[in-house]
Amino acid sequence: MHPAYSVIFFTTASGAGYGLLVWLAMASVFGGFPPDWALGLIGLGLALALITAGLLSSTAHLGRPERAWRAFSQWRSSWLSREGVLAIATYIPAAVLGISWVFYERFDGAVAIASVLLSILALATVYATGMIYASLPTIRAWHQPLTVPVYLTLAMATGGILFVFVLSLFTALPAWAITLALVAVVAAYVTKRFYWVAIDESPRSLRPENATGLGHLGTVRQLEPPHAQANFVMREMGFKVARKHAVKLRRLSAYLLFLIPIVCLLLLFIASMYTAPFFALVAVLAMGTGVVIERWLFFAEAEHVSMLYYGAEAA
Template sequence: MNPALSVVFFTVLAGLGQGLAVSLALGVLAGLLAPSGAFLGWGLAAAIALLVAGLVASFLHLGRPERAWRAAAMWRTSWLSREVIVLPAFIGLLVLWWLARRAGDWPAALSAWLALATIALALLLWLCTAMIYACIRFIQEWAHPLTVFNYTLIGLASGLVLACSLAAALGEGRLLAALGPFALAATLAAGAVRLASFERNARLRPASTLQSATGIRARKLTQLAMGMSAGSFNTREFFHGVAAASVRHIRLTAMLCAFVLPALLMAWGLLAASPLPWIAAVGVQLPGLLTERWVFFAQARHPQNLYYQRVA
């Protein structure tokens, strides 16, 4: 597939915002954050900004952005429509929580309910986003439960790392001490699940063949050109144009920057009383996650590519 950078940025930024919001909710439920504290306000503002930035990025992929609202019409059968509904609801919930925090004294029970609702909607949004791809049965690389686990764990891990980085920078030692080990564990778990999906996808074999795709029943069949003098929608949308060796190098870079190096930096951060390792972990992980998400889309092989095997 040819990854759309707008979708790459949307899924990474939205997942990061969801993970940060869940981290803040866990901090409130555990009594580590004051319901009206400044850190909670800054954290909610950052999560809202990330989600809105992701939403804006997603509009760049639309041919007619003014008709985006119509995407919600098929909510009974479409995971995309469900995502279109849940995402604004999640942003609205965070805005409501941010406004309630600014109101000052308010019941602690309300803070707990807002935190629980935040976790529930974040999980639902991860499910909707992942199922957009996991429900496409003819793309074997996506059509498996690991896609849902990948989106959820990567979003949660990146949000926990960002929350720990903010806690380290702003002096929230209790929150950092509590969430730090979970951030490291979530990053390692996300990396392990992503590696498992890479191993699974490497063993996949197309259900169709070049013979069945072209209708030519010759025993030995080799395609030398795509059969036209210029490109088409099919060749632009479903071919990323990067050599297979380069994709392998990009995948290795993604694993190192998204999981391995951040884990090492977090281990250093847990041992050292310095915010530097946590801030560095965010700086390394974000481009790694963008690279990982590019690979997620690029590794998907659309069945039509059996017909347009070679763009020449």
């Protein structure tokens, strides 16, 4: 599948943003820190900026961005529509928490209900994003039970690293924050690792013989394509990364996305208040680069079944 930069930026940035919202909201519910208005402003501001930039970027790949509002209408059947509805709905409890936290320095009582609702909606939005891909039977690498867990755990891991970074700017990092972030990163690593194993092991069971229904006559090979130049279907669905590059890129993304952040988090246990933001920033930058490579691969490694008509050997 063609890796569209706008979609890569949208899914990674908004994933991290929704993850950060969950961390901030849940930490406020459990009273993890005092309701410092500056922390609220920077933390919630960063999360909402990432989400908003992602949502705006996602409209960049539309042929008719001015009609994007129509995408809120078909939530009964479409995961893309559900994602849009949930994404917008999340702003409401986020605004309640943000106004109360930043202007009144309170996040207890009724605001805590908004925080819980915010966490649920943020996770539901990421779940819907994952389901857009997981619900497509035409793409074997996406139609996997681990696709949605990967989206959810990566959102919590990238959001968790951002949370630790933001927190490190304001206060000595509490051990619970580092520990929970570490758990999130390890959970994301384990999920992604099993996802890669699953897509490597799942059989490429469809062949040109299935696509044409001519298998009973023998093997089917492309003799002549319908057109000389690549068409939309081939440009959109035919993108494929070379196997050896994929292996290298997987390793690189695993180092950046999991190994470096884990090392940084461990160092944060012993870092002083003054060096902590530096280690946290390194983790943020490594993870940001790593998740972009991971998402690029998610598209580039995915094979679409329609390519069987255009000479693909299996899908």
